Amino acid sequence: MNLLNYTLRIADSSLISAQRLSEWCSKGPTLEEDIALSNISLDLFGQANGFLEYASEIDGSKSADDFAFKRNEREFYNLKITEQENGHFGDTIARLFFCSAFNFLFYTELSKSKDETLSALAAKSLKEVKYHLKHSKSWMIRLGDGTEESKLKIQESLNSIWQFTGEFFEMDKIDIEISDSGIGVNNTSLKEEWNKIVNDTLDQAKLTRPEDMYMQTGSKKGLHTECLGHLLSEMQYLPRAYPDAKW
Amino acid sequence: MKEQQFQEKIDLEKKIEPKDWMPVDYRKHLIRQISQHAHSEIIGMQPEGNWISRAPSLRAKMILLAKVQDEAGHGLYLYSACETLGISREELVEQLQDGKAKYSSIFNYPTLSWADMGAVGWLVDGAAIVNQVSLQRTSYGPYSRGMVKICKEESFHQRQGYEIMADMANGTPQQKEMAQDALNRFWWPSIMMFGPQDSDSPRTGNAMKWKIKRQFNDELRQKFIDQTVGQAEVIGLTIPDPDLKWNEEKGHYDFGEMDWDEFWSVVNGNGPCNIQRLEHHKKAHSDGKWVREAAKDYSKKQKSTETN
Amino acid sequence: MSENTDVWEVFIQSKNGLAHKHVGNVHATDKEMALQNARDLYTRRNEGSCIWVVKSEYIVSSESEDGEAFFDPSNDKIYRHPTFYKMPEGSKNI
Numbered sequence: 001m002n003l004l005n006y007t008l009r010i011a012d013s014s015l016i017s018a019q020r021l022s023e024w025c026s027k028g029p030t031l032e033e034d035i036a037l038s039n040i041s042l043d044l045f046g047q048a049n050g051f052l053e054y055a056s057e058i059d060g061s062k063s064a065d066d067f068a069f070k071r072n073e074r075e076f077y078n079l080k081i082t083e084q085e086n087g088h089f090g091d092t093i094a095r096l097f098f099c100s101a102f103n104f105l106f107y108t109e110l111s112k113s114k115d116e117t118l119s120a121l122a123a124k125s126l127k128e129v130k131y132h133l134k135h136s137k138s139w140m141i142r143l144g145d146g147t148e149e150s151k152l153k154i155q156e157s158l159n160s161i162w163q164f165t166g167e168f169f170e171m172d173k174i175d176i177e178i179s180d181s182g183i184g185v186n187n188t189s190l191k192e193e194w195n196k197i198v199n200d201t202l203d204q205a206k207l208t209r210p211e212d213m214y215m216q217t218g219s220k221k222g223l224h225t226e227c228l229g230h231l232l233s234e235m236q237y238l239p240r241a242y243p244d245a246k247w
Numbered sequence: 248m249k250e251q252q253f254q255e256k257i258d259l260e261k262k263i264e265p266k267d268w269m270p271v272d273y274r275k276h277l278i279r280q281i282s283q284h285a286h287s288e289i290i291g292m293q294p295e296g297n298w299i300s301r302a303p304s305l306r307a308k309m310i311l312l313a314k315v316q317d318e319a320g321h322g323l324y325l326y327s328a329c330e331t332l333g334i335s336r337e338e339l340v341e342q343l344q345d346g347k348a349k350y351s352s353i354f355n356y357p358t359l360s361w362a363d364m365g366a367v368g369w370l371v372d373g374a375a376i377v378n379q380v381s382l383q384r385t386s387y388g389p390y391s392r393g394m395v396k397i398c399k400e401e402s403f404h405q406r407q408g409y410e411i412m413a414d415m416a417n418g419t420p421q422q423k424e425m426a427q428d429a430l431n432r433f434w435w436p437s438i439m440m441f442g443p444q445d446s447d448s449p450r451t452g453n454a455m456k457w458k459i460k461r462q463f464n465d466e467l468r469q470k471f472i473d474q475t476v477g478q479a480e481v482i483g484l485t486i487p488d489p490d491l492k493w494n495e496e497k498g499h500y501d502f503g504e505m506d507w508d509e510f511w512s513v514v515n516g517n518g519p520c521n522i523q524r525l526e527h528h529k530k531a532h533s534d535g536k537w538v539r540e541a542a543k544d545y546s547k548k549q550k551s552t553e554t555n
Numbered sequence: 556m557s558e559n560t561d562v563w564e565v566f567i568q569s570k571n572g573l574a575h576k577h578v579g580n581v582h583a584t585d586k587e588m589a590l591q592n593a594r595d596l597y598t599r600r601n602e603g604s605c606i607w608v609v610k611s612e613y614i615v616s617s618e619s620e621d622g623e624a625f626f627d628p629s630n631d632k633i634y635r636h637p638t639f640y641k642m643p644e645g646s647k648n649i
Contacts, residue, residue: 029535146541238303247303
């Protein structure tokens with residue numbers, strides 16, 4: 001049961017990030033970047049699909065699609081940062097950068113998991129998130145060291161999303177148990193490296209690290225921001241409106 | 248003299264390359280046609296993009312996103328071909344936003360149900376592919392190479408659309424109804440994608456002589472109809488044309504009269520989504536301005552530190 | 556047109572050991588962006604193992620009017636091709 005929950009946490013963060021990024025399609029600042037964001041979104045949907053398939057295997061009755069399209073808000077365990085609205089391009093880049101830096105460290109560790117499926121999924125995901133980190137980092141630097149306007153905008157994006165970065169490193173009972181058994185990752189141990197990546201990038205981008213503040217929490221218990229409900233009602237509309245249909 | 252050599256080259260099926268001499272009108276015709284084609288790919292992202300967030304399964308979502316992404320890619324290949332004729336992408340985009348350049352009218356119709364993703368893939372991409380296959384042999388090298396690449400990548404687009412249609416046609420009664428409704432709405436606009444009948448096509452001019460176009464509108468349309476009728480039968484849907492009948496003598500299907508008043512009205516800006524599609528494009532472009540400016544300024548700063 | 560972005564030509568090596576081949580261009584303001592854009596646009600279907608990007612302005616092309624002067628003179632130098640030479644009957648591995 002705990003392994004199922006643990007797997008869903010990973011899957012849900014990928015799924016919700018992917019769904020958000022896919023909203024950029026046809027709205028990118030350049031056509032090239034439109035394609036880039038779609039690519040990242042496709043990677044993340046692929047990751048979500050992999051982890052949900054595993055969840056389905058553990059669960060034994062629900063399919064990956066059932067998990068994605070038939071659960072309610074309180075049954076989703078994605079990190080709150082992933083469900084935040086896209087905002088402008090800088091908001092999206094800030095979110096993507098923080099998440100990718102975390103994912104990079106997280107999958108590096110998870111790829112050593114004793115659970116073979118998780119470690120294989122992590123190894124595949126790791127290659128992808130390395131690129132996401134590279135891509136989002138180069139945009140952080142361009143926007144931070146671009147025009148006065150872009151500097152101001154991306155700094156504001158950082159400041160407002162900062163409150164959601166604390167959740168990356170939380171450990172609840174399930175995390176501790178799964179991590180102690182050699183299957184899961186000790187999130188707290190990733191913080192130092194994450195700080196290094198962030199500080200180094202912010203330096204290059206000539207941006208200021210936001211002051212530590214109240215950090216959002218709750219997603220591990222299925223408690224979310226108001227953004228998630230809207231995202232789900234759109235994403236889940238068809239399977240819920242036509243429960244007998246096969247797609 | 249030059250014009251004669253140019254024509255001889257074309258007649259020998261040799262490709263014209265960017266640095267070769269070409270008649271002013273050849274260049275103009277190409278810019279108009281290729282940019283229109285590029286704009287169609289880009290505006291065409293919107294009607295399908297409209298359903299990415301609501302695709303009903305993970306598989307469907309990934310396929311649709313990859314497909315719409317391909318369209319952006321194909322738009323880029325075509326802009327790139329167009330740029331070899333001495334016009335910048337920025338100018339081309341400006342012409343689109345000013346309404347000076349057109350795009351395919353089919354994208355001015357709304358996508359109202361998930362079945363429309365099936366209809367668009369099956370019919371709209373199907374029609375586009377018939378046209379693009381023919382254009383692989385166009386006389387301008389960069390355009391022809393672009394078409395070859397696009398055709399290769401697009402082969403999955405029509406199949407994914409037909410698969411959606413087939414699944415829906417064989418699904419619940421509600422799904423079948425949606426599928427038939429989508430076919431009803433997209434059939435006529437799709438066959439009008441091949442443009443006016445050749446007898447009243449204003450722009451054909453030298454396009455055939457110069458081998459920019461390789462086949463007549465009516466020929467391509469007939470080909471599309473002939474191959475699509477059977478596909479509709481296989482999945483049990485009815486094409487909304489009471490005059491559609493196999494003509495043994497001609498070896499082709501006869502079909503009913505197209506509503507050219509509607510066609511021209513949509514071409515001239517009065518379709519259900521004309522305004523919406525352009526507004527969407529303009530908004531994305533203006534929302535992205537600060538990002539493009541930042542990237543430019545950043546690169547200038549890098550250059551000045553490199554030279555110091 | 557103050558908005559024009561630099562254009563970069565893209566060359567892809569499809570497999571280790573093969574030559575890079577021209578595939579098209581991308582727009583980008585810096586080299587990192589040019590590489591990433593090329594990766595996203597031209598290697599979506601597993602087409603690449605290495606990418607080169609070169610600013611289009613640095614590509615020098617021969618002029619098509621010069622075609623005859625450039626390339627015809629090599630037409631009659633058939634002695635550059637191995638088939639030009641007569642080998643004695645029975646000789647092998649040469």
